[in-house]
Each structure stands twice: as C-alpha cells, then as structure tokens.
Amino acid sequence: MSDSIIVFDKVKKAYGNFTVINELDFEVRRGEKVSIIGPSGSGKSTVLRILMTLEGINDGAVYVGGEPLWHELKNGSMMPATEKHLRKMRTQLGMVFQQFNLFPHMTVLRNLTEAPRVVLGLSKEEARRRAEELLELVGLVDHAHKFPAQLSGGQQQRVGIARALAMRPKIMLFDEPTSALDPELVGEVLNVIRRLAAEHDLTMLMVTHEMRFAREISDRVCFFDKGRIREEGTPEQLFSQPKEERTREFLKAVLDG
Numbered sequence: 001m002s003d004s005i006i007v008f009d010k011v012k013k014a015y016g017n018f019t020v021i022n023e024l025d026f027e028v029r030r031g032e033k034v035s036i037i038g039p040s041g042s043g044k045s046t047v048l049r050i051l052m053t054l055e056g057i058n059d060g061a062v063y064v065g066g067e068p069l070w071h072e073l074k075n076g077s078m079m080p081a082t083e084k085h086l087r088k089m090r091t092q093l094g095m096v097f098q099q100f101n102l103f104p105h106m107t108v109l110r111n112l113t114e115a116p117r118v119v120l121g122l123s124k125e126e127a128r129r130r131a132e133e134l135l136e137l138v139g140l141v142d143h144a145h146k147f148p149a150q151l152s153g154g155q156q157q158r159v160g161i162a163r164a165l166a167m168r169p170k171i172m173l174f175d176e177p178t179s180a181l182d183p184e185l186v187g188e189v190l191n192v193i194r195r196l197a198a199e200h201d202l203t204m205l206m207v208t209h210e211m212r213f214a215r216e217i218s219d220r221v222c223f224f225d226k227g228r229i230r231e232e233g234t235p236e237q238l239f240s241q242p243k244e245e246r247t248r249e250f251l252k253a254v255l256d257g
C-alpha cells in the first residue's frame with residue numbers, strides 16, 4: 001500500500017437502494033496514469049467525485065497519500081472527517097470536468113489566480129507568475145484577459161486544466177474532459193493532457209470515452225462494470241487481449257460505433 005497514492009478499500013456508494021460503487025478495491029501508484037473506461041452508469045465519474053470529496057461514501061475507506069480521505073483517526077478510532085480535514089485533503093487533488101466549470105464572471109487570469117490566492121495564500125505576484133507559466137503550457141498566453149464566454153470550448157477546457165494545475169495538485173482527475181467538445185476541438189485538449197502525462201510526474205486518473213487516447217497515454221486501463229473493476233491491465237492487454245466477455249462486448253460496441 002505504501003507506494004499507492006490512491007486506495008479504495010471495499011468502498012460502497014449507494015443512492016437509496018441503487019448501489020453505484022460496490023465494494024470497490026482499487027489502487028493507483030504514485031505517478032501512474034490510469035484510465036477508467038466502461039458503460040454509462042457503471043460508476044466511473046462517481047469514483048472521481050468521491051476522490052474530489054464531492055460525494056461521500058457509505059462503507060469502506062478511501063486513502064489519499066496514505067491518509068484516510070473520508071475519515072480521521074481520533075484517539076485510535078476512525079471518525080467521519082470534518083470539513084477542515086476534507087479541505088486539507090482536497091488540496092492534493094485537481095479535477096477537470098466535462099463542462100469546464102470556469103467562473104464566468106472572471107477573466108482567464110483571475111480564474112487561475114483566485115484559488116491559489118484564497119486557498120493557498122499566494123501573493124498576487126506569485127499567483128500571477130504561476131498562472132502565466134500555466135497559460136504558456138496550455139498555449140493561451142494571449143487570452144489571459146478574456147472572459148470564458150469569449151473562448152471556444154477547447155480553449156475553455158485548456159483553461160480548466162490550467163486552473164486545476166494552478167493548485168499544484170499531486171493527483172489530476174479528468175472526467176471525460178473532451179466529451180462536451182465539438183470533434184474538431186478535441187485534439188487540442190488531448191494534446192495538453194498528452195504533454196502533461198509525458199512531462200510531469202503527476203498521478204493521473206482519467207474517465208474517458210476516447211479509447212485510442214486511453215491506449216496511448218495510460219500505464220493501466222480499468223474496465224468498470226456495475227460499480228466494480230471487471231477487468232484491468234496494460235492498454236495492450238485490455239484492448240488487444242481482453243479476457244472477459246463483457247469487456248470484449250463493450251470494446252466491440254464502442255470501437256465499432
């Protein structure tokens with residue numbers, strides 16, 4: 001477990017009678033790039049939302065960086081985490097959403113400097129310097145003073161990536177980052193993620209429908225079905241020699257579609 005930056009230990013998550021995550025055991029090593037694929041409703045996004053502390057769990061435990069995420073150890077017993085603990089833990093993670101989720105009333109620059117200033121207490125100059133470096137990384141230096149509505153979807157998503165990185169997270173979560181984009185804008189966003197994967201030792205966990213991309217950048221691909229990992233392996237193993245019939249069916253449907 002020591003090398004795992006993310007651990008799900010028999011995690012259960014249900015909405016009423018409907019079990020979304022079913023005794024899930026799942027680990028991600030430091031620096032590993034992992035893709036989660038699987039049918040709609042299989043619980044893929046929920047895994048990311050639990051890590052980002054946007055959804056609680058009903059049973060089991062999640063560890064980030066060796067520390068319980070949804071619990072705190074108090075006098076030797078595991079107690080539900082306080083908001084303070086969740087806030088602290090959240091700083092280790094950055095998330096890129098399907099729908100960008102930028103602050104519409106703030107310029108690109110301010111979208112990038114706001115949280116580092118408010119949450120991390122960075123000075124205005126330091127936050128700006130960090131933002132400018134990241135705009136360089138995502139190729140948007142010339143757009144710093146625009147508002148999100150003045151940008152294309154692909155540009156907005158690149159700002160979304162830069163904004164998450166501005167908090168210097170150890171783990172980046174991507175929730176179908178290209179699925180809201182027009183097809184001709186997908187490539188520019190994938191290029192930024194590709195670059196991040198190649199040049200940084202970030203841990204990356206990505207839910208994606210872009211099978212070719214998952215195959216290219218992942219160290220490991222997990223096929224989710226009914227709130228569990230049905231099959232996992234290297235991209236080569238999972239895409240070229242899937243063992244499970246359910247995985248084969250899914251891949252056939254998405255790759256033919």
Ligand SMILES: Nc1ncnc2c1ncn2[C@@H]1O[C@H](COP(=O)(O)OP(=O)(O)OP(=O)(O)O)[C@@H](O)[C@H]1O
Nearest residue numbers: 015018020038039040041042043044045046047207
């Ligand atoms: N707040 C909620 N209340 C009730 N049901 C929910 C809620 N959030 C998600 N669900 C249900 O949980 C299931 C899993 O959702 P999740 O978004 O994790 O699936 P997914 O595998 O990411 O699917 P997709 O590929 O369609 O995004 C879905 O059936 C969804 O309808």
